Every structure is written in structure tokens, then in C-alpha cells.
Amino acid sequence: MSRTHRTRVIGSTALALSLLATGCGTSGPGGGDALQVWALEDAAVNEIVERGIEAHNASHDVPAELVTFVNDAYKQRLQVALGSPNAPDVFFNWGGGNLAQYTDQGQVLDLTPTLDDNPGFRDAFLPSVLDVAAIDGAYYGVPLLGVQPVVMYYNKPVLEAAGLQPPRTLDDLHEAIELLQSDGVTPIVLPGAQGWTQLMWFSYLVDRIGGPDVFQAVVDEEEDAWRHPAVLEALATCQDLVDRGAFGSNFTSIDYDNGSASALLATGESAMFLMGSWDIAQQMDNNPGFVENDELGFTSFPVVEGGAGDPDAIVGNPSNYFSVNSDSQHAEAATDFLVETMASEEYVDELIRAGQVPAVEGIEDQLQESDHAEFATFTHQLVSGAPTFTQSWDQALAPAAAEAMLTNLQLLFIGDITPEEFAEDMEQQR
Amino acid sequence: MRNSATERPGLLWVAPALLFFGLFGLAPVVIVGYLSLTSWSGIGSPEWVGLANWSALTNDGRVRGGLTITLTLTALCWATQTPLALAFGVWAAGPQRVRAVVSAVFFLPLLLSTAAIALVWKALLDPSFGIPSQVREWFELSHSNVLGDPTLALYAIVFILLWQFLPFHMLLYQAAARQIPRSLHEAAELDGASALQRFLRVTVPQLRHTIIASSVLMLVGSMTYFETVLLLTAGGPGNATRILPLHMYNQGFVAFEMGYASAIAVLLVVLGTGLSLAVVRATGYSRMTSQREGM
Amino acid sequence: MASRSRPAYAAGAGAALWLLVVCVPLYYLVATSLRGPGDYLSRGPLSLPESLTLDNYRNVFEVGFLGFLANSLIVAAGAILLVLLVAVPAAFAIVRGRSRAVRISFTLFLLGLAVPAQAVIIPIYLIITRLHLYDSLPAIILPTAAFTLPISIVVLTSSLRDVPGELYEAMALDGAATWQVFLRLVLPLSRPGVVTVAIFVGLNAWNNFIFPLVLTQSESNRVLPLGLWAFQTQYGTDVPGLMAAVVLSTIPILALYLFGRRHLLGGLAAGFGK
Numbered sequence: 001m002s003r004t005h006r007t008r009v010i011g012s013t014a015l016a017l018s019l020l021a022t023g024c025g026t027s028g029p030g031g032g033d034a035l036q037v038w039a040l041e042d043a044a045v046n047e048i049v050e051r052g053i054e055a056h057n058a059s060h061d062v063p064a065e066l067v068t069f070v071n072d073a074y075k076q077r078l079q080v081a082l083g084s085p086n087a088p089d090v091f092f093n094w095g096g097g098n099l100a101q102y103t104d105q106g107q108v109l110d111l112t113p114t115l116d117d118n119p120g121f122r123d124a125f126l127p128s129v130l131d132v133a134a135i136d137g138a139y140y141g142v143p144l145l146g147v148q149p150v151v152m153y154y155n156k157p158v159l160e161a162a163g164l165q166p167p168r169t170l171d172d173l174h175e176a177i178e179l180l181q182s183d184g185v186t187p188i189v190l191p192g193a194q195g196w197t198q199l200m201w202f203s204y205l206v207d208r209i210g211g212p213d214v215f216q217a218v219v220d221e222e223e224d225a226w227r228h229p230a231v232l233e234a235l236a237t238c239q240d241l242v243d244r245g246a247f248g249s250n251f252t253s254i255d256y257d258n259g260s261a262s263a264l265l266a267t268g269e270s271a272m273f274l275m276g277s278w279d280i281a282q283q284m285d286n287n288p289g290f291v292e293n294d295e296l297g298f299t300s301f302p303v304v305e306g307g308a309g310d311p312d313a314i315v316g317n318p319s320n321y322f323s324v325n326s327d328s329q330h331a332e333a334a335t336d337f338l339v340e341t342m343a344s345e346e347y348v349d350e351l352i353r354a355g356q357v358p359a360v361e362g363i364e365d366q367l368q369e370s371d372h373a374e375f376a377t378f379t380h381q382l383v384s385g386a387p388t389f390t391q392s393w394d395q396a397l398a399p400a401a402a403e404a405m406l407t408n409l410q411l412l413f414i415g416d417i418t419p420e421e422f423a424e425d426m427e428q429q430r
Numbered sequence: 431m432r433n434s435a436t437e438r439p440g441l442l443w444v445a446p447a448l449l450f451f452g453l454f455g456l457a458p459v460v461i462v463g464y465l466s467l468t469s470w471s472g473i474g475s476p477e478w479v480g481l482a483n484w485s486a487l488t489n490d491g492r493v494r495g496g497l498t499i500t501l502t503l504t505a506l507c508w509a510t511q512t513p514l515a516l517a518f519g520v521w522a523a524g525p526q527r528v529r530a531v532v533s534a535v536f537f538l539p540l541l542l543s544t545a546a547i548a549l550v551w552k553a554l555l556d557p558s559f560g561i562p563s564q565v566r567e568w569f570e571l572s573h574s575n576v577l578g579d580p581t582l583a584l585y586a587i588v589f590i591l592l593w594q595f596l597p598f599h600m601l602l603y604q605a606a607a608r609q610i611p612r613s614l615h616e617a618a619e620l621d622g623a624s625a626l627q628r629f630l631r632v633t634v635p636q637l638r639h640t641i642i643a644s645s646v647l648m649l650v651g652s653m654t655y656f657e658t659v660l661l662l663t664a665g666g667p668g669n670a671t672r673i674l675p676l677h678m679y680n681q682g683f684v685a686f687e688m689g690y691a692s693a694i695a696v697l698l699v700v701l702g703t704g705l706s707l708a709v710v711r712a713t714g715y716s717r718m719t720s721q722r723e724g725m
Numbered sequence: 726m727a728s729r730s731r732p733a734y735a736a737g738a739g740a741a742l743w744l745l746v747v748c749v750p751l752y753y754l755v756a757t758s759l760r761g762p763g764d765y766l767s768r769g770p771l772s773l774p775e776s777l778t779l780d781n782y783r784n785v786f787e788v789g790f791l792g793f794l795a796n797s798l799i800v801a802a803g804a805i806l807l808v809l810l811v812a813v814p815a816a817f818a819i820v821r822g823r824s825r826a827v828r829i830s831f832t833l834f835l836l837g838l839a840v841p842a843q844a845v846i847i848p849i850y851l852i853i854t855r856l857h858l859y860d861s862l863p864a865i866i867l868p869t870a871a872f873t874l875p876i877s878i879v880v881l882t883s884s885l886r887d888v889p890g891e892l893y894e895a896m897a898l899d900g901a902a903t904w905q906v907f908l909r910l911v912l913p914l915s916r917p918g919v920v921t922v923a924i925f926v927g928l929n930a931w932n933n934f935i936f937p938l939v940l941t942q943s944e945s946n947r948v949l950p951l952g953l954w955a956f957q958t959q960y961g962t963d964v965p966g967l968m969a970a971v972v973l974s975t976i977p978i979l980a981l982y983l984f985g986r987r988h989l990l991g992g993l994a995a996g997f998g999k
Contacts, residue, residue, distance in 0.1 A: 041944065067943065068943070068944065069942050069943065074942075076472070076683050076686075076939075077860075077942040079471065079472045079686060080472050080859065083474055084854070085857075086857075086859070105474070192578065192667070193577070193578055193664075193666065193667075194664075195666075249572060249573035249575060250557040250558070250573050250574055250575040250578065251578070252575060252579065252667040253555070253557045253575045253576060253577045253578025253667075254557060254558065254578070255552075257957060258552075258553070258556065258957070258964060259963075259964075260556055260557075260558045260559055263558070263559075263766055264558055267766075269558070399684060399685045399686045400685035400687050403680055403684050403685040404685075407665075407666075407668065407669060407672075410667055411668035411669065414580060414667050414668055416580070438821055438822050438823045438824075438903075439817055439818040439821050439827075439903050439907070440822060440824055440826075440827065441818070441824060441826040441827055443814040443815060443817060443818035443827075444814070444818045444826075444830045446810070446811040446814070446815070447811035447812055447815035447830075447834075447874060447878065448830050448833070450807075450870070450871060450874070451833075451834065451837060451871055451874050451875070453852070453871070454849065454867055454868050454870075454871030454872070455837050455840060455871045455872060455874065455875070456837065456840075457848070457852070458848035458849050458852065459840060459845060461845075461848035461851060461852070462844070462845050462847060462848045465847060465848060514739075514743075517736050517739065518736070518739070518740060518743065520736075521736040521737070521739075521740055522740075529740075532740055532744055534986075535744060535747060535748070536740075536743065536744070536747055537982070538747060538751060539747060539751075541975050541978040541979050541982055542975055542978075543931065543932040543934070543950045543953075543974065543975075544934055545932075545949075545950035545951070545954055546950070546953060546971040546974055546975065549953055549954070549957055549971060550750055550753070550754050550968070550971060551750065553753075553757070553967065553968070554750055559765070559766060559964070560770050561770055563769075563770075564769050564770065564771065593747070593750070596743075650838070650839060650841065653841035653843040654843065656843050656935065657934040657935060661954065675843050675844065678844070678847075679846070679935075682846075682847050683939060688847055691847055692847050692848075695844045695845060695846075695847055698841060698843070698844035699840065699841065699844045699845065702839065702840070702841040702844060703836075703839040703840060703841070706838075706839040707839055
């Protein structure tokens with residue numbers, strides 16, 4: 001075989017490869033002269049951030065640029081990108097434990113000096129929400145979206161027909177479960193195909209029974225934190241609710257993502273639904289009549305009699321946060337962008353118009369004008385009046401522990417494991 | 431240089447394919463072994479931890495459970511797909527026109543991607559708006575829970591995989607059955623063999639290579655069940671359908687324990703490769719390949 | 726031939742039953758894709774749609790379906806091209822080559838048949854990120870092509886073995902160089918194998934889920950199966966829309982089935998022997 005043959009075959013392969021590489025789009029985001037801002041894909045919100053970016057770009061040398069990702073993939077992408085040349089300058093995160101993962105690796109810029117230099121900016125935010133981005137006393141993120149506490153939705157006509165008030169205590173709830181079942185209604189819709197919906201029940205019950213310190217001990221990975229009596233009692237209460245028939249017989253295959261849970265509440269097949277405040281948008285889109293006819297009610301999570309928790313404490317997603325990559329070549333431009341945009345009147349107004357409740361003080365009047373003023377005001381009051389805002393445990397815990405917890409919760413809800421077995425397994429994961 | 435004996439194409443003609451397959455097909459098998467001895471979160475560089483992942487693996491009940499579910503699922507899929515594909519394939523090989531039309535319809539699921547099939551069935555099996563809710567009304571059942579029921583979920587997956595893969599294997603049998611010399615059937619008929627006897631004594635033995643090929647493909651293909659399970663139940667309820675590839679995926683890309691996930695992956699490679707090679711060896715399939723050079 | 730007997734009837738009855746099992750989900754798929762949103766929630770899953778609407782299809786186009794379709798086509802074409810570029814010369818060498826190295830490499834490919842792609846997704850992910858190909862279409866094309874390569878080589882090898890040795894010898898007597906043999910003899914004669922391989926690789930690339938799932942991220946690089954999945958989580962409430970997207974994603978393969986069924990069948994039969 002002569003030399004020309006060799007170069008031809010190899011050359012043609014290389015050519016094909018390079019054609020493919022150039023013909024098929026870029027080799028990933030990142031790098032370059034622009035300020036890369038990474039966020040989750042969300043048409044309405046992306047547009048608002050995009051406008052903030054446009055305003056910023058009009059007056060700055062380093063143009064910012066928004067890159068968006070789907071939910072399931074995002075954390076994985078960010079994990080890989082941070083510490084690589086493809087890293088973003090500003091990135092979306094969930095605060096708390098999720099953010100701590102990146103601060104532990106020294107990849108997040110400490111924003112405390114920036115906040116101290118701009119006290120007006122710092123004080124604009126609701127403290128319980130800003131605190132979620134504080135790690136070891138330093139601030140690493142600023143709220144980017146509205147607050148999303150978990151609230152108890154209910155179907156007003158269904159409760160009325162059963163002669164019931166929205167439950168204010170666990171005992172009320174027990175009574176409602178019994179009465180509603182005799183009316184042929186599934187008392188509570190629980191989209192248990194996904195573990196995080198069961199987590200809402202568990203984490204609220206832990207907070208009501210044992211207060212916020214129980215959660216903190218778990219997040220701090222303290223010895224025996226999962227064996228705390230409040231954790232065990234909360235788990236037992238969850239199983240008790242299942243046994244009472246609170247969630248009906250189908251809950252393990254009801255899916256939140258396909259909207260069936262929200263539809264079951266709207267159609268009156270179910271009476272109550274514990275879900276994040278984002279579900280209001282779902283209801284307005286898919287079951288507009290249900291909302292417009294004032295049939296959708298909402299209230300806070302019931303109190304557990306004798307529990308150590310504050311009745312006003314809440315659980316959910318305090319907000320999402322923008323943080324700055326400590327390796328960013330445009331760190332100054334990035335912090336400028338955050339300070340100028342995230343609490344600006346335009347940005348807050350746009351968020352409200354998009355149906356969000358921003359984590360910002362003194363916006364009661366604007367909320368009155370929003371699409372669903374009653375719900376927005378309720379949410380804002382709930383968060384402003386909350387002594388603590390416990391972040392969703394699956395966001396707060398390290399990914400491995402969160403994954404194990406969600407699976408174990410599913411097992412607990414179908415009765416495969418006992419609260420003690422749950423605690424033992426989680427202690428071993430720790 | 432120019433005599434016919436030396437004009438044979440040499441290694442260079444294979445080199446591009448070999449390099450390419452080496453990089454993306456064989457190197458990963460070596461790298462996964464290395465990664466299984468490290469701790470790696472996906473950020474930064476893997477850290478050497480020796481056999482820590484492997485000792486954790488032996489204590490992980492979910493790995494044992496996952497292994498059991500994987501083998502159960504594979505066995506159930508083989509046991510449902512093989513007889514049906516064989517029967518329908520032979521049936522479809524008949525010359526009748528109606529059989530051709532019907533088998534063309536049977537073939538349709540093959541046109542849908544795995545993701546599409548999983549999404550259609552997920553909607554179809556929805557407890558509130560799918561078929562189960564109707565069936566519940568008709569028969570007054572106590573629940574309409576299929577994918578959320580620890581026992582039914584696995585059977586539902588077996589059924590959906592049957593729906594998806596039956597046509598492919600049926601096609602193999604149909605093509606092979608058409609090549610059985612008619613004279614064999616005629617001879618058996620002259621001996622007074624009934625149709626069932628002919629099926630068992632002529633058709634099945636004649637199709638034995640196809641049965642082996644189809645079974646090997648099912649074994650190798652059982653790894654792709656991962657996608658169906660991920661989309662339908664994500665391993666739930668609880669761990670009821672958490673097959674080993676899904677456990678690996680969750681450990682790697684949800685929990686970011688890539689080192690540990692790699693240890694599970696090594697187990698999967700050994701299992702997948704080992705099983706297929708064992709079947710090949712036990713059935714003399716490699717002899718057949720070298721004779722026929724066919725898959 | 727003897728008259729029809731009981732087993733034939735049993736198989737016929739079984740076939741009729743399976744026909745129903747195949748058709749019900751397909752009916753559900755098409756019917757749901759034509760339903761209005763209220764119709765879906767209020768009427769049963771298998772009822773006749775109250776009125777037909779194409780709105781769902783329009784919505785699907787509005788959420789970027791064409792982009793996903795284009796990406797899927799590029800990935801399929803890229804994988805087919807890449808596999809053929811390296812596999813045809815390799816198969817030629819394996820059939821005509823005499824060296825030990827060639828024989829060993831054939832054994833390597835045969836071994837590769839058994840390596841499950843899913844199981845080595847983590848190292849592939851590592852390799853792709855280190856090559857800075859992460860979140861690009863080549864990130865999907867390269868591993869897809871690599872994992873369809875062993876079967877492709879086996880199929881091409883078996884189709885080239887059918888070429889009578891005299892043809893090669895005749896060309897050698899004419900003084901043709903190896904590359905001329907390849908161009909003038911091997912390429913034309915390997916066409917049936919090439920079609921089979923193209924269909925096999927193309928289908929594989931078209932349906933692949935895990936490579937795009939793990940190796941790409943942004944919407945601009947999203948392929949169809951992933952697009953369907955994203956559609957479910959983002960617009961999940963819209964089941965009719967999802968079904969419309971599924972129907973649309975099937976059309977290219979349906980066209981192939983209608984116009985190239987013979988190739989598909991013939992290819993599979995050739996590839997598998999008896």
C-alpha cells in the first residue's frame with residue numbers, strides 16, 4: 001500500500017469529522033467576550049430576564065447573554081460546566097444546599113461586600129428569602145424569581161357540600177378525611193408518582209411538630225438527625241394519613257407533570273391539594289372556570305396540636321437565585337448587572353405581571369393589580385409573616401441524600417418501610 | 431507490488447474504523463473500570479479511592495434489588511416475546527394476502543421511537559384519564575392504579591416492551607420461515623404429520639438459528655429497557671421497577687456519585703457482555719456466524 | 726398442501742387479538758391528537774372525539790418542533806455517513822485482507838457487539854466533555870456511530886463475502902490497484918449491505934434517547950425523542966399536544982416504511998441469514 005492511499009483514507013475521515021463538527025452547530029456555550037447568564041427554561045420569566053439584559057447591554061461594554069436549559073438537565077450541566085472553560089458568569093440556582101455544593105468547591109463569588117456597598121439593594125429583599133442564599137454568614141446569591149411557598153389549595157364547593165371549613169389543625173384534617181370519603185370524594189390529591197410531592201407533606205409535618213431546627217440538623221449532617229423524634233412522628237403521620245385513605249388508592253400513579261392532579265382538584269374529584277404556589281398558573285391556564293368562579297380556595301398548612309413549630313412557618317421554594325462564578329473574567333460586570341437589575345422597579349413590575357410574587361418588600365399595592373390579586377397578596381403575606389422559610393429538602397440536601405430521601409419517601413408512602421427503617425437508611429447514607 | 435497476491439487491503443483500511451470504535455466503544459470500557467475506583471462528582475478531577483465504591487456496592491440493597499428486577503424483567507420479556515414472535519412470524523410467513531396486511535399493521539409500533547411509545551402508554555395508563563379509569567368503571571374495581579402499583583408496574587412494562595419489540599422479532603421469524611424449503615413440509619406431510627407436529631418438528635428446528643439470534647438480541651437489547659422504565663415509572667413506585675441501569679443513571683446523573691455509578695456500570699458491562707457471550711458459546715452461535723457471517 | 730388446521734386457526738385468532746392490542750393505542754394516539762383540551766379531560770380516552778381540531782399540531786410547530794426534526798435528521802445523516810465511511814473500507818479489508826492484524830480487529834468488533842452502550846454512558850460523557858464536544862450534535866453522532874459500527878461491519882462483511890473471488894482476480898489481472906478495486910468493484914457491489922446499514926444506523930440514531938439526554942443540554946441541540954420528553958414536562962398538561970408531537974415525529978419513519986419496506990425486510994433478512 002502506498003503512502004497516498006493512507007492519507008486519502010485517513011484524510012477523508014478527518015474531513016468528514018470536521019465537516020460534521022462545523023456543520024452541526026456550536027460546541028457548547030461559554031467562553032468568549034460576553035457575560036454568560038444561565039437560567040432554567042421558562043418562557044415567561046426568560047423574557048423578563050432577557051429585557052433586563054437588554055437594558056444592561058445598552059449601557060455597558062460587556063454584553064450579557066442568556067442561555068437556558070430544561071429543568072431535569074440543568075443541575076447536571078452546571079455541575080459539569082463550573083470549573084471548565086465553558087462555565088457561565090452568572091448562574092441560576094436554588095440557594096441553600098444546592099448553592100453550598102458550589103461554594104464548597106470555591107466556585108461562587110462572595111456577594112456580601114456588594115450588598116454592604118448597596119444597602120438599598122440589600123434591604124429591598126424579604127429577609128427570610130435572602131437568607132436562604134447565605135452560607136456561613138456570607139451571601140452568595142440574590143433572589144431572581146418570585147417566592148413559591150407550598151400552600152393548601154381546596155375546592156370550595158366540595159368542602160361546603162360536606163359542611164366543612166378548610167382544616168386549621170391536623171384533627172380538623174382527620175375529620176375532613178372521614179367526611180369527604182363518605183361523600184365519595186378523594187380527600188386529598190397527591191401526585192405520588194413523584195417523590196417530591198410526598199416530601200411536601202413530610203417537611204411541613206416535621207416543621208409543625210419539631211420546628212425548623214430539625215431540618216437544619218439534617219442539612220448540617222448532624223449525627224442522628226434523621227432519628228429525631230419529630231422526623232419519626234412526621235413519617236408516622238404520613239403513613240397514618242395514607243391508612244386513613246386521605247390520598248385515595250391511586251396516588252402512586254398520579255403524575256404532577258401531566259396536570260392530572262390539578263385537574264382532579266378542579267373537577268371536584270378531590271377536595272384538597274398541597275402544592276407549590278406555582279400551581280395557580282396551572283389552574284388558570286387549564287381550568288380557568290374553576291379560578292374565575294371563585295371555587296379555588298387556599299390556606300396555610302394545618303397546625304399540629306402540641307407541636308413545637310410556629311404555625312406561621314412555611315416550607316417551599318423561597319426563590320431561585322442568581323450567583324456569580326468566582327472564576328468569571330467579568331465578575332464586576334456580573335455584580336453590576338445583578339445590582340442594577342434584580343430589584344429594579346421594571347424587573348419587579350414585570351415579574352408581578354407574569355404572575356410571580358417577587359421576594360421584595362413593599363409591593364402590596366402592585367400585587368393588588370396583578371392577575372390573581374387575592375392569591376398573590378395571600379402569598380406575599382404568608383412569606384412576609386413567616387418566621388422561617390424552610391427550603392424544599394431535596395434542594396437543600398446533597399444530591400445523593402436527596403435522591404435516597406425521595407425514594408425512601410415513596411417506599412414509606414406505599415407502606416414498604418417503617419419510619420424507623422427510613423431513618424436508619426438515611427443515617428447510613430449520611 | 432502489482433501481483434494479485436500482494437494487492438490485498440491491509441490494516442490501514444480497517445484503521446479508521448478501529449480507531450473510532452476504540453475511542454468511543456472500547457476505551458469507555460477501560461475508563462469505566464478506572465472511574466469505579468475513584469470518587470467523582472462530575473466537577474473537577476476524579477479522586478482515587480481504591481475499592482471503596484466496590485465495598486459500598488456489596489452492601490447496597492438497591493443494587494441487589496436492581497439486579498433481581500433487571501433479570502426478572504429480561505426473563506419475562508424473553509418469555510413473552512419469543513413464543514409470540516415465533517408464532518406470529520411463522521403465521522405471517524404464509525402466502526395469504528390477509529396475513530401480509532395484518533402483519534404490516536403489526537409492524538407499526540416499530541415506527542415509533544422508544545420515547546414516543548413510553549409517552550403514549552403513560553398517557554394511556556393514567557389512573558384518572560386513561561384506560562384504567564374506564565376499566566374501573568366497567569368492572570367496579572377498587573382502584574385504577576397500574577404504573578403506581580408495585581406489582582402491576584413491572585408487568586405493565588413487560589407488556590409495553592412486548593408491544594414495542596414483538597414486531598421486530600416477528601419480522602426475523604417471518605423472513606426465516608419463508609426460507610424453509612417447502613419440500614421439508616411436504617415430506618413431513620407425507621409421513622402423516624399434523625400441522626402442529628410439522629410446526630414443532632420442521633419449523634422450530636429449522637428456525638433454531640433465528641431463535642438464538644433473536645434471543646441474543648433480546649439480551650443485548652435489554653439494556654435499552656432503561657429508557658422505557660425511566661420515562662414510565664422512573665423506577666417507582668419506590669424501588670419496584672428500579673432496574674440496575676436506572677440505578678446507575680440515578681447514582682451518576684441525579685446523585686452525582688459518578689465513581690459509585692461507574693462501579694455499577696462495570697457490573698452491567700460484565701453482566702451484559704457475559705450473558706451474551708455465554709449464550710453465544712452455549713449455543714454455538716459463533717460457529718454459525720463464522721459460517722454465515724450474518725448477525 | 727393440507728387444509729388449514731387447528732394451529733393455524735389458533736394463530737389466526739391470536740393474531741386478531743394482537744391486532745386489537747396494536748390498534749387501540751394507535752387509535753388513542755391519533756384520536757387524542759385531534760381532540761380539543763376540554764374534550765380530552767371530559768370524555769373517555771377511547772371515545773370518538775367530539776369535534777376534530779388541528780390546533781394541537783399548530784401548537785407543536787410553535788414550540789420548535791421543526792428545529793428538533795432538523796437536529797434529528799442531521800444526527801441520523803451524520804451517523805450514517807460516518808459509519809459508512811469507516812465501515813465499508815473495513816469490511817473490504819476483512820473480507821479480502823490476509824493479515825493477522827485484520828483478523829484480530831474483526832474479532833474486536835465482534836466482541837464490541839456485546840458492549841451495552843447504556844452501561845458505559847459515564848465514560849462516554851467524560852470523553853465527550855474532554856473533547857469539548859459537550860452539548861453539540863457531534864456529541865450525539867460520534868457515540869451513536871461507534872455503537873452501531875460493529876453490527877454494520879458484520880452486515881457489510883457478509884454482503885461482500887457473496888462477491889465471487891473471480892471478480893477480484895479479474896481486476897487484479899487487469900492491474901488494478903487496491904483503491905481501484907474498492908471504488909469500481911466493492912462500492913457498487915456492497916450496495917444492498919449499505920442500504921441495510923444505513924437503515925439500521927439511521928433508526929438507531931433517530932430513536933436514541935440516552936446519548937442526547939446525557940450529552941446535550943440546550944434547546945438548539947435538542948433532538949426529537951428528547952423534544953417529546955421536554956414537551957411532556959413543560960407543557961405536560963397538554964396531552965393532546967403531546968400526542969400530536971408524537972404523530973409528527975413518526976411521519977418520516979412512516980414514509981420510509983411505506984416506500985422502503987422491501988429494503989427494510991430484505992436488509993434484515995440478509996443481515997440475519999436463516
